[in-house]
Amino acid sequence: MVLKDISLSAVVAGFVAVLVGFASSVAIVFQAASAAGASNEIMASWLLALGIGMAITCIGLSWYYKAPVITAWSTPGAALLATSLQGLSIEQATGVFIFTAVLGLIIGLSGWFEKLTKLIPLPLASAMLAGILLQFGFAIFSSMQSQWLLVGSMCLVYLIAKVYLPRYAILLVLLSGIITVVAGGSLDLSAVTFSLAQPVWISPEFSFSALIGVGLPLLLVTMASQNIPGVAVLRASGYQTPVSPLISSTALSTLLLAPWGAFSINLAAITAAICTGTEAHPQPQKRYIAGIAAGLFYLLAGLAGATVVALFAAFPKEMVAALAGLALISTIAANLATSTSEPKYRDAAVITLLVTASGASFFGLASAFWGLIAGAVTVAIQRSRS
Template identity: 70%
Template sequence: MLTFQRFSMSAVVAGFVAVLVGFASSVAIVLQAANAAGADDAITASWLLALGIGMAVSCIGLSWYYKAPIITAWSTPGAALLATSLQGLSLNQAIGVFIFAAALGLLIGISGWFDKLSRLLPLPLASAMLAGILLQFGLDVFTALQQQQLLVGLMLLSYLLAKGLAPRYTILWVLVVGVMVALLQGDTDLSTIQFSMATPIFIQPEWSLSALLGVGLPLLLVTMASQNIPGIAVLRTSGFNTPASPLITTTSFLTLILAPFGAFSLNLAAITAAICTGEEADPEPAKRYIAGIAAGICYLMAGLFSATIVALFAAFPSEFITALAGLALFSTIAVNLANATANEHYREAAVVTLLVTASGLQLFGISSAFWGIIGGGLTVLLINKTRAKTKC
């Protein structure tokens, strides 16, 4: 049991900050994904409610069971993929995609294949695919700058300044600056916002082979490569040797159950997890699991009142949402571009993967992320075959 002697206020604060930073930095991307699927405000609130419940249950349950700060999150890169890939699909087909990706993730977790499968997809190609998915979000910041020069310009300036002064809380500062500027400009309509709880909305799934291959498989790959693998690494580097397979199994199982209500992907957190796993949470590692429990409680509250969150964001200019989402992904784009081109052996293949993914190419109704991986893989095979013949 959690006694007073084991209680840690610093760990509670770390859990709260992790949730605050996570929501502030990526909720705008989730809203864009829901919009791409054709979800209205009520359904979007149901998405956030389902995600909040899933993250709450996994954070609290796993942290308590393993006595380690297990922080889960939605897949931000996955949401970015959905925002660019769900156009043209029905909401029911989107739910089918979520269930399909979750079922595959559950299979990987139960079978113990996580470590093996993570090595099958070369890091440069996975990074190139992710960079290609996110590239448009970065470009959209400067498109928004043309429409709202003062608002987006000051958000961009605050991003650059905060990167040097307080990099961990950069997007939090961008959010604060953006809100203040929008309010001062009179670009917000807060009159319709009401403090209300979200209602779960069940959506019957529909199955489309092209959607499952073109969106479901990339969603699984992006989540595994950009969330679960770094999430395990964060735990390991902080001295927590929690087994990976049960964590993947739990988050995938919760996604599978909650997918009909809009939970597109639950997984291990990486960046926000670092807030809870290090000494900043508590000098004693044995007390840091409290941060995971606190994060779960905060996730639950955010999910329950997600209708208010959706209404609040809807009250601000669309350029505010676009800029916030894009700026939140700048660092991720940079890291993945570096990973994609670092290995000379995979450099050409990574470029092919990046360009095909970013192009928006669709063949047979299958999205560009899938064809990016196919193109990169074929490039690796052809170059290696040519090099082998040259050496003979």
């Protein structure tokens, strides 16, 4: 069954999702590890543990539910850790990871998260997702200022391919970017050397102040900024995959791999959108191959460790930004259409979109969370008039 459903476009979507995920935020993961005093060996172990966890969950969940379930590390969580782990030991940081994973597992098994997501109207969820993804759309054209030939050629290839070869549009965009970089002589692979990451066990220590001061914010940030948008991506693309098993599976994988550096494995949002759209496959029931492919690439990336980081860093950041933005254009358009499709939710959806896109954060919680809050308040006030 799986072999019959394999398509090049789905495999490419999985590769692009991993490429964008690693290239856009792996530096933040290193900053978080450094804040806890991690050595280079421990940093490589973090990538290995995260890669294995994301591989197992992507492949297992996508295959079982026949849906493109994409998982990722928590980028907002890593950013929070980079500023919150100062003064803590690597052992205390590991204790925080385990504590947060246990709480996430309880939330998943209890069904609380699924009940919460059912209370969120689809237009608001779509508006929140569109608000998150808009930044990546903007990045296409801001990147063009410094790399106009590279990004301009990628945009031109995208527009032409969408008309004549829509299934392979992102693959052709990726190839055009690589060719342009190589032809321009700006690709330097001298720093890229192959090496395998080795797992390093860290025995956890549990500090009450660290668990409350770092663990609870990490849980809230991950749920609000990753899992809620991740569910929105699946729902916006028509996948009714049960939520509780997804939350439980990612929390369990974090719990099992935390001693080796898996600080938070959760549902992906932005990279998931790359795999759930029509670019992955015209038929929604065959897009799960993108999730399986992403899992395999996650595994390779985790095993390669620092080698992958150096390879991604060899390409201009403008190329990666443009690739991500172009891969998400269709998803942005679809979510904008859904967010304004119902007149009774239109004002609330627009407010959700604007708050989310603003990037404003309060109390350590990202704008996606506050966008939903603002939209929900708007709905409540408007309903009070009827």
